[in-house]
Amino acid sequence: MLLWDDSLATGVPEIDVQHRELLQHFNDFTEALVQGKGRVETGQMLDYLQFYAQWHFEREEKCMEAYRCPVAAANKTAHQQFLTRFGQLYEQYQACDVDFQVVAQTFWELQKWFIQHIRGVDYHLNTCVS
Ligand SMILES: [Fe+2]
Ligand SMILES: [Fe+2]
Numbered sequence: 616m617l618l619w620d621d622s623l624a625t626g627v628p629e630i631d632v633q634h635r636e637l638l639q640h641f642n643d644f645t646e647a648l649v650q651g652k653g654r655v656e657t658g659q660m661l662d663y664l665q666f667y668a669q670w671h672f673e674r675e676e677k678c679m680e681a682y683r684c685p686v687a688a689a690n691k692t693a694h695q696q697f698l699t700r701f702g703q704l705y706e707q708y709q710a711c712d713v714d715f716q717v718v719a720q721t722f723w724e725l726q727k728w729f730i731q732h733i734r735g736v737d738y739h740l741n742t743c744v745s
Contacts, residue, residue, distance in 0.1 A: 616642050617726055623733050625740040627678060633671040634733055640664045641726045648719060654711065661708060665701055672698070675737065682743035690736050697732070701725060 617638045624631055644660045672694040679687040704721045 616645075617730060623730075623738075625733070625737050626744045627740050630671075630675055630678060630737065630740065633667075633674065634737070637664075637668060637671060637729065640667060641722075641729065644722065645719075645726075648715065648722075654708075658709060661705055665698075665705055668701065669698060679740065679743070682740065684739055684743040686736050686739045693732055693736055697725070697728060700728075 619631075619635045619638050623634060625634070640660070640663065644657065644664060647657045647660055676687065676691050676694065679690055684690070700721075704718065704725070707721075708718055
């Protein structure tokens with residue numbers, strides 16, 4: 616389970632709320648997999664997670680541009696990489712040609728990426744807004 620704590624704070628409350636929300640969605644999906652929920656239900660969760668991540672990335676990119684954050688371009692590139700990888704997982708999942716272990720492993724990597732991305736890139740917002 617991924618828990619948000621102050622070490623992940625970016626200094627922009629709106630962005631922090633979205634990060635918390637995303638972590639919750641990640642946790643909910645993992646929990647649903649563990650509980651053996653059906654493919655339709657978990658597929659919808661994955662669908663929403665993809666939508667919300669994309670929406671968050673757009674908001675955050677605008678925010679970094681507004682504050683002229685030096686990592687704005689790197690942030691945008693990283694978001695694209697995440698969405699591409701997530702899109703692959705989503706397609707595999709919808710096509711039902713992948714087993715539980717593969718989905719769980721890929722999903723875990725994406726979660727890890729997300730936390731590392733907040734710490735390594737999004738975190739720079741702190742220095743831009745202060
Ligand atoms: Fe980001
Ligand atoms: Fe972010």
